[in-house]
Amino acid sequence: MIKAEHIYKNFGSNHVLKDVSLEVKKGEVVVIIGPSGSGKSTFLRCINLLEVPTKGRVEIDDQDLTKLKPKQVVKVREKVGMVFQHFYLFPHKTVLDNLIYAPMKVKGLSKDQAVARARNLLEKVGLSEKEDQYPSRLSGGQQQRVAIARSLAMEPDYMLFDEPTSALDPEMVKEVLDVIQSLAETGMTMIIVTHEMGFAKSVANKVVFMDDGQILESASPSDFFASPETDRAKNFLEKIL
Amino acid sequence: MDFLIQLFEGFKTIAPSIPYIINGVWVSLGIALGASLIGFVGGILLSLCKIGRVRVLSGLARAYTSIFRGTPLILQLAIAYFGIPQLFKMGDVSPLACAILTFGLNSAAYMSEIIRSGINAVDKGQFEAAKALGVSYWPAMKDIILPQAIKNILPAMMNEFITLTKDSAIVSTISVTDMMRRSQIVAANYYLYFPPMLVSFVMYYIIVLILTFVGGRIERRMRRSD
Numbered sequence: 001m002i003k004a005e006h007i008y009k010n011f012g013s014n015h016v017l018k019d020v021s022l023e024v025k026k027g028e029v030v031v032i033i034g035p036s037g038s039g040k041s042t043f044l045r046c047i048n049l050l051e052v053p054t055k056g057r058v059e060i061d062d063q064d065l066t067k068l069k070p071k072q073v074v075k076v077r078e079k080v081g082m083v084f085q086h087f088y089l090f091p092h093k094t095v096l097d098n099l100i101y102a103p104m105k106v107k108g109l110s111k112d113q114a115v116a117r118a119r120n121l122l123e124k125v126g127l128s129e130k131e132d133q134y135p136s137r138l139s140g141g142q143q144q145r146v147a148i149a150r151s152l153a154m155e156p157d158y159m160l161f162d163e164p165t166s167a168l169d170p171e172m173v174k175e176v177l178d179v180i181q182s183l184a185e186t187g188m189t190m191i192i193v194t195h196e197m198g199f200a201k202s203v204a205n206k207v208v209f210m211d212d213g214q215i216l217e218s219a220s221p222s223d224f225f226a227s228p229e230t231d232r233a234k235n236f237l238e239k240i241l
Numbered sequence: 242m243d244f245l246i247q248l249f250e251g252f253k254t255i256a257p258s259i260p261y262i263i264n265g266v267w268v269s270l271g272i273a274l275g276a277s278l279i280g281f282v283g284g285i286l287l288s289l290c291k292i293g294r295v296r297v298l299s300g301l302a303r304a305y306t307s308i309f310r311g312t313p314l315i316l317q318l319a320i321a322y323f324g325i326p327q328l329f330k331m332g333d334v335s336p337l338a339c340a341i342l343t344f345g346l347n348s349a350a351y352m353s354e355i356i357r358s359g360i361n362a363v364d365k366g367q368f369e370a371a372k373a374l375g376v377s378y379w380p381a382m383k384d385i386i387l388p389q390a391i392k393n394i395l396p397a398m399m400n401e402f403i404t405l406t407k408d409s410a411i412v413s414t415i416s417v418t419d420m421m422r423r424s425q426i427v428a429a430n431y432y433l434y435f436p437p438m439l440v441s442f443v444m445y446y447i448i449v450l451i452l453t454f455v456g457g458r459i460e461r462r463m464r465r466s467d
Contacts, residue, residue: 050369071377078375088370092388101384102374147370154374 001025002158002191007046007056009039009213016042017053018213024158024191029184031200031221032193034210035236040193041085043210044162047191048080049073060158078106081151085163087143089135095122095146096131099153107154114153121149125179141172145179152183159183161192197240201225209233251436258427262440265420266448272340272419273406277352279345280401284352289382291357302353309350315411318343322415340412348405355397359390392463399456403449410445420444 002024009017016039024030032040045051047058049065058065060076068076090098099118103109109117122128125145127138135143144164151159161180165173177199184190184203194200200207200221207224209217209232216230228234252259290302309317321343326334363386371381391398413422420441427437 048373050372074372074375074377077373080373082370082373084366084370084373086364086366088364088366090367090370090385090389092392102371102376105380105384106375151374 001059001061002047002189003057003059004043004047005057005059007043007053007058009042009046009051010054016213017046020056020210020213020215022191022208022215022218024189026157026189027187028205029188029190029192029203030206030208031204032191032208032210033195033197033200033236038210039213040210041162044082044160044191044193047160048077048082050082078154079156080158080160081154081156082160083144083147083151083162083164085166087135087140087147087167089143089147089150091135094132094134095127095138098135098146099150102150103153117153118149121152122146124182125149126175139172140168141175144168144172144176148176148179148183157189159188159190161190161194163193163195165194165196195240197225197237209236211236248435251431251433255427255431255433255436258430258437259440262420262423262427262437263444265418265423265441266444268337268417268419269406269409269421269445270448272337272344272409272412272417273402275341276344276348276405276409277402279342280348280352280405281398283345283349284356285387287349287353288356288360291353292360306350306353309347314344314347314408315414317347318411318415336412336415336417340409340415340417344405344409344412348401351401352398355394355401356390359394359397360386362393363389395460395463396456399452399459403452403456406448406452407445 002022004020004022007017007020008015020039020043022030022043032043034040042051046053047060049058053066056066060079063076065073065076089095090101093101096115096118099121100109100111100114103114103117104111119128119131122131125148127142127145127149130138130142130146135146138146148164164180165176168176173196177196180190180192181199181203192200192203202221204221207217207219207221208215209224209228209230211232217224217228217233219229224233225237228237287302287305290298293299318340322334322336322339326332367385367389368381371385376385409419410421412419413425416422418426424437424441428434431437
């Protein structure tokens with residue numbers, strides 16, 4: 001279970017998160033939506049401590065990350081995969097090497113084990129024939145699917161998606177969303193920040209609406225999209241739908 | 242036209258000594274190679290200190306760079322060869338070893354700035370992606386950041402090597418028999434200056450052309466992943 005309690009985050013005098021709390025149970029898919037600059041991504045990054053909260057607690061499986069030493073935080077991160085808007089594949093490594101690097105380095109897998117696992121995952125994301133390519137030779141959608149496979153190669157218990165399709169050309173959005181959707185169907189616990197409302201509706205167990213560094217609404221997708229409670233959520237949905 | 246005949250006669254006179262001068266190129270290249278190895282390793286260490294969070298180390302690294310870049314190399318060389326051995330009563334020191342070490346330490350200062358800018362130019366997301374995969378700082382630096390940084394700065398590092406090769410001529414001042422020194426020796430022997438200097442001149446330039454060409458090849462090979 002992921003539990004974030006009363007998270008505050010300031011960048012200098014800029015208060016990006018103001019008392020944000022969220023609980024994500026095993027197997028749940030939570031989608032966070034909201035206008036740009038509402039703190040969604042920062043909140044997501046607080047969960048695996050890529051950003052250290054100014055105040056508040058982050059618990060993963062009852063372990064308070066904010067109290068851990070840096071070395072232990074690294075350990076916890078193995079359990080939490082993250083997919084970024086801009087993929088961040090390692091450009092000097094081939095697709096296969098991208099996938100086997102962390103499992104070998106961090107989990108101590110043998111090369112054979114890591115390669116077997118990587119090939120299996122590449123097949124799942126439909127990119128088996130690309131294993132020897134360098135990332136720059138792939139399309140954005142393909143790169144993002146590799147990035148997802150790279151995260152999964154660590155066999156995480158949780159996955160965080162930070163606007164996984166925002167940097168993609170429109171025709172590549174679906175192939176990435178399909179991969180995430182099928183991942184959700186395997187029961188993976190996920191938090192997804194996205195602007196894809198149709199996708200949010202179909203994949204989420206819970207939709208969280210953030211604005212101005214706060215969570216304003218938290219509801220089932222059917223309730224939220226049919227009848228948002230706050231004016232700001234209504235306003236937001238009107239603008240984008 | 243008198244001077245052309247004189248020049249031709251000059252070359253004829255020093256002809257037996259031309260191979261001696263040319264073979265000095267190995268000394269020059271050896272110094273540049275040894276120094277750039279020291280400079281590369283030292284430069285990486287210094288640059289890691291500079292970008293690290295340990296205040297004392299980054300301060301020391303900055304001071305080191307400032308001093309080595311802020312004083313003439315020929316003076317550093319003189320201090321290392323004449324000054325320090327006398328002060329510490331070290332007796333005779335090898336001029337070649339002294340030259341390589343001094344050039345290496347000097348080059349480390351320049352190299353550290355090149356490498357530091359290379360590291361800073363790597364997208365911060367690369368570090369975050371590694372972190373998110375559970376990779377800790379040093380392995381991420383060694384396997385993910387540095388290879389990308391070094392690829393970006395390869396042309397600058399090749400320039401540094403070329404500069405070292407040319408600047409190595411000043412080791413002639415501490416009696417290392419490099420190409421420059423050999424030209425001077427030959428010149429003094431025959432009391433003929435232009436021909437032996439021209440031999441060195443052309444050789445240095447050829448070496449630099451070759452290095453530039455090799456640098457371009459390496460760079461292109463490294464671009465495979467782009």
